[in-house]
Amino acid sequence: MRIVFKGVVQGVGFRPAVYRTATKLGLSGIVWNDGSDVTVDIEDGERFLGSFLSDLPPLAHLDEIEKIELPAPRTGSFLISPSRKGSSGVSIPTDTAICGDCLEDMKRGRRSDYPFTSCTNCGPRFTLLGGLPYDRPSTAMKDFGPCPDCGKEYDSPEDRRFHHQTVCCPKCGPAYKLTDKSGAEIPGDPIEGFARLLSEGRIGIMKSWGGMHICCALNNVPKLRDWYGRGQKPFAVMVRDEDAVRRYGIPTEKEMENLTSPHRPIVLIRKRYSDTAELVSPGLDNIGIFLPYTGAQHLLFSCLDDDALIMTSANAPGEPMILDDREIMELGADMYLIHDQRILNRADDSVLRMFGENTFFIRRSRGHIPSYIPIALKGSAVAVGAQENLTGSIAADGRIHPTQHIGDGEGVGVADYLEEAVRTHIGLLGCRPEIIAMDLHPGYINRGVAKRLSEEFDSEIMEVQHHWAHAASLMADNRTDSVVALTLDGSGYGTDGTAWGGEVLSSDLSSFSRVTKLEGIPLLGSEKALYDLRRLRFAIDVMNGEENSSFSESEASVLTKMMYRSVRCSSMGRLMDAISYSLGICSVRTYDGEPAMKLEPLLASGKLVPGFETEISGGEVRTVGLFSRIRDHAPADAAYSIVYNVMRCLTESAIETADSEGIDAIGITGGVSYNSQVCKIFSELAKDSGHELIFHKNIPNGDGGISVGQAAIALKRIQ
Numbered sequence: 001m002r003i004v005f006k007g008v009v010q011g012v013g014f015r016p017a018v019y020r021t022a023t024k025l026g027l028s029g030i031v032w033n034d035g036s037d038v039t040v041d042i043e044d045g046e047r048f049l050g051s052f053l054s055d056l057p058p059l060a061h062l063d064e065i066e067k068i069e070l071p072a073p074r075t076g077s078f079l080i081s082p083s084r085k086g087s088s089g090v091s092i093p094t095d096t097a098i099c100g101d102c103l104e105d106m107k108r109g110r111r112s113d114y115p116f117t118s119c120t121n122c123g124p125r126f127t128l129l130g131g132l133p134y135d136r137p138s139t140a141m142k143d144f145g146p147c148p149d150c151g152k153e154y155d156s157p158e159d160r161r162f163h164h165q166t167v168c169c170p171k172c173g174p175a176y177k178l179t180d181k182s183g184a185e186i187p188g189d190p191i192e193g194f195a196r197l198l199s200e201g202r203i204g205i206m207k208s209w210g211g212m213h214i215c216c217a218l219n220n221v222p223k224l225r226d227w228y229g230r231g232q233k234p235f236a237v238m239v240r241d242e243d244a245v246r247r248y249g250i251p252t253e254k255e256m257e258n259l260t261s262p263h264r265p266i267v268l269i270r271k272r273y274s275d276t277a278e279l280v281s282p283g284l285d286n287i288g289i290f291l292p293y294t295g296a297q298h299l300l301f302s303c304l305d306d307d308a309l310i311m312t313s314a315n316a317p318g319e320p321m322i323l324d325d326r327e328i329m330e331l332g333a334d335m336y337l338i339h340d341q342r343i344l345n346r347a348d349d350s351v352l353r354m355f356g357e358n359t360f361f362i363r364r365s366r367g368h369i370p371s372y373i374p375i376a377l378k379g380s381a382v383a384v385g386a387q388e389n390l391t392g393s394i395a396a397d398g399r400i401h402p403t404q405h406i407g408d409g410e411g412v413g414v415a416d417y418l419e420e421a422v423r424t425h426i427g428l429l430g431c432r433p434e435i436i437a438m439d440l441h442p443g444y445i446n447r448g449v450a451k452r453l454s455e456e457f458d459s460e461i462m463e464v465q466h467h468w469a470h471a472a473s474l475m476a477d478n479r480t481d482s483v484v485a486l487t488l489d490g491s492g493y494g495t496d497g498t499a500w501g502g503e504v505l506s507s508d509l510s511s512f513s514r515v516t517k518l519e520g521i522p523l524l525g526s527e528k529a530l531y532d533l534r535r536l537r538f539a540i541d542v543m544n545g546e547e548n549s550s551f552s553e554s555e556a557s558v559l560t561k562m563m564y565r566s567v568r569c570s571s572m573g574r575l576m577d578a579i580s581y582s583l584g585i586c587s588v589r590t591y592d593g594e595p596a597m598k599l600e601p602l603l604a605s606g607k608l609v610p611g612f613e614t615e616i617s618g619g620e621v622r623t624v625g626l627f628s629r630i631r632d633h634a635p636a637d638a639a640y641s642i643v644y645n646v647m648r649c650l651t652e653s654a655i656e657t658a659d660s661e662g663i664d665a666i667g668i669t670g671g672v673s674y675n676s677q678v679c680k681i682f683s684e685l686a687k688d689s690g691h692e693l694i695f696h697k698n699i700p701n702g703d704g705g706i707s708v709g710q711a712a713i714a715l716k717r718i719q
Contacts, residue, residue: 001045002070007063008093009038010134013120014060015080016162021052022078023157033083033133036092036428041070042078058121059093059262080163083133092134092428094367095124095209095347096262097293101160106295110149115191115296116173116341119160122262126370127210127345128166132428136165140342147172174341176207176296181336183329191296194337195303202334203227205314208294210347210366210404211321212314212328217306221279224310227332229317233591234281235310236266236288236349238297244307248272249287254354263367264293265350280310283585285601288351293367296337313348320407320417321346345424346417347404355679361700362674363389365405370428372399373476373698373708377509379718382422382453383437383710384446386466386492386703388592390414392422392449393707396431400476400711405704408592409445419449435460435718437710439469441493462717464710466492467500467670471507472709474669477699480692482508482665484515484658486650486682489670489702490530490573490593499523501571501670502621502646504653506661509716516616516653518575518646519623520568524559529566530574531589533581539563540578543624572646572672575623579642582627583635593671599639603677606640609633614645621649644681651685658691667694671702 005014010033018031018040029042042048045067056062099122105111118124128140136142146154150169153161161167168174178190186193194204194215203216203224216224218237225231239245245259249269259267271277271287281287290311292298301307314328315321322328323343328336347366352359361368381395387409394401403421407414426433438450440463454461464472467487475483484506491499495514502518522539529535534550538559541548551559573596580586580595585602589595611629614622623646630638654666666689668682679695686693699705 002068003040003045004066005038008061011092011125012059013057014038017057019080019157028076028078030079030081032081036132083135093125095127096122097264098122098295111169114170115299117295120164124209127343127347130344140344141166144173174339176339179336191299192303195300197335204335205333206337207339213311214314216310218276218308232282235312237308238290238311240301240307249289265352266290268353283598319411319413355676358695359697360674363405364700369404372401375400377715379715380431380433381435381711381714382433383707384450385707386439387444389702389704391704391707392418393711394425394431395711395715396429400708401425402708415445418446433457433459435714437462437464437714440465462714464713465495467503468512469706469709470669471505472712473699473705474667476708476712477696478694480665482663484654484663484666486668487670488572488672491569491571499567499569501573504650506657509713515657517570519620520570522563522566523569524562524566533577536578537581540624540627544628579639582630600675602636602639606636608644609637609641612641612645616649647681655689665692665694673701
């Protein structure tokens with residue numbers, strides 16, 4: 001029988017596991033990597049499958065098994081054959097945290113304290129991958145030939161590293177070195193030296209899997225904020241172990257399950273309030289924590305008295321994470337812990353938060369890419385996403401494959417990184433796109449990437465409205481054909497030329513209709529109004545006929561004249577920014593989502609009070625008048641009551657629309673849906689509606705999921 005295994009079957013010890021099962025049963029045959037599949041020719045195939053499927057490698061995942069009868073059985077021994085070229089889909093596993101067995105190997109023997117220890121059950125995969133099939137010459141490890149001892153392990157069927165493509169040891173593998181800010185090497189053990197300098201108050205950069213981290217001790221955060229120019233944005237914290245997680249936060253069982261998973265994402269958990277925690281995540285009620293996932297990180301903590309470190313992606317503001325060992329020196333850190341293994345694919349740390357049992361990915365990247373979303377549409381497409389929290393997506397063979405997190409599109413290098421990541425996935429998938437999808441906004445820099453790909457592949461190009469793409473990503477995430485969705489975010493370019501962001505859309509993959517929107521607020525000075533929140537409140541006060549003393553008389557005169565020619569924005573994100581400013585929580589936005597994020601703790605403590613009721617008039621939820629009463633109540637109650645009443649109007653509109661159009665699912669998507677209090681209000685208001693409530697679970701709620709929605713819509717277009 002010929003058996004073709006499809007799924008995550010390369011780089012996980014699949015062929016060695018096949019070999020061990022076949023030889024244990026005394027069966028003859030051959031196994032090889034065939035593109036992204038693994039193919040086995042074997043006598044008595046059913047007997048083989050009966051044994052093999054009960055003992056799959058830990059990282060393997062099977063999507064399909066194809067069985068073909070062969071005319072005659074093979075005779076002789078069982079062999080592992082060299083791989084055959086070609087690819088038809090990504091089957092490489094994600095980078096996976098170092099396993100317990102490899103940590104034990106690092107305590108003694110020839111791999112004692114060796115940070116690049118890994119095996120078929122763990123270690124970097126995608127970040128080292130140059131192409132398929134997954135063999136050493138296709139990885140960054142082609143630069144390091146195995147020594148005789150590693151060669152014996154590679155050739156031994158009983159060894160955990162049998163046919164492990166990145167097998168290495170201190171004699172033959174990559175190595176770390178420690179340098180000062182001028183690039184001069186610092187003598188001694190590199191990791192011990194790095195730990196010592198961190199303890200002395202230095203700021204360092206550490207090369208890892210898929211990228212580099214800026215590191216410092218928690219008591220050094222004020223210095224880091226000053227040096228890095230990040231005054232308020234929260235930092236991620238890597239902690240030594242599970243006990244340390246509980247010293248800094250209060251995780252739920254589900255959050256701890258994610259923290260300790262082989263994916264090792266950053267998880268936002270409720271923080272334990274302290275001066276240190278407040279320095280790390282100012283004004284927020286959560287803290288981003290993750291556990292060590294590389295051998296080097298475990299070694300670093302073994303050299304430290306501290307149980308936690310700041311670990312944030314090393315990049316210039318607005319630019320992709322730096323990979324080049326020389327370019328990283330331009331950041332001007334005190335010291336650099338660098339290794340000589342090339343990173344072929346960038347991958348920032350994944351970031352998520354939980355809403356009950358629902359997983360909300362803020363950033364889906366290292367540990368979760370490559371991955372795919374199944375979709376019941378054939379054809380091939382590429383989507384290039386929006387502008388913020390950028391990803392691309394490649395659709396082929398009934399699957400949508402998102403790229404790793406790219407960054408924010410304004411950065412000079414971001415569009416190049418997006419194109420590189422998209423082309424990598426196109427190559428791994430063997431995809432020739434029939435259609436390219438991009439955002440409707442004419443100013444987005446990644447439209448240039450879409451146009452180049454369209455010309456190169458002679459593909460149709462399609463513009464997709466931003467919030468329709470959000471709704472489509474929610475549908476793809478839940479495998480539903482239609483939805484009435486609350487699409488709530490900062491803003492996106494609307495079909496009418498205004499900025500949307502607080503909409504109820506009735507949507508399928510062929511079309512959408514805008515049922516309800518929030519009252520439009522002029523963005524005085526356009527982009528300036530997104531950062532100088534006084535401008536939002538000034539516009540609201542003018543609309544209410546009230547005085548505003550935040551500007552001089554001459555400034556107010558100019559702003560008043562701008563009222564009637566400025567773009568109007570129906571955004572829930574901007575509404576929450578205005579509430580945050582009006583209650584004295586945040587006056588200037590220094591990072592994406594800051595005012596609304598700092599509003600969340602207030603919403604959690606507020607209660608519903610009378611006086612903030614509103615209505616839908618002419619298809620708009622009236623919001624501006626609510627600000628006339630905002631200072632008449634306790635801040636928490638005012639904030640909660642405004643958000644509750646606005647959400648009530650939007651949710652009731654969604655329910656009525658779903659009832660009238662015979663749509664089963666109603667849901668919530670967009671960056672504002674990361675706010676747990678907003679989702680809680682939506683859930684409570686809609687739970688008895690008789691409709692299925694859908695949330696995100698695998699695709700990011702925010703703009704990181706836009707490309708998936710674009711790809712789904714594009715596939716529907718070409719059917």
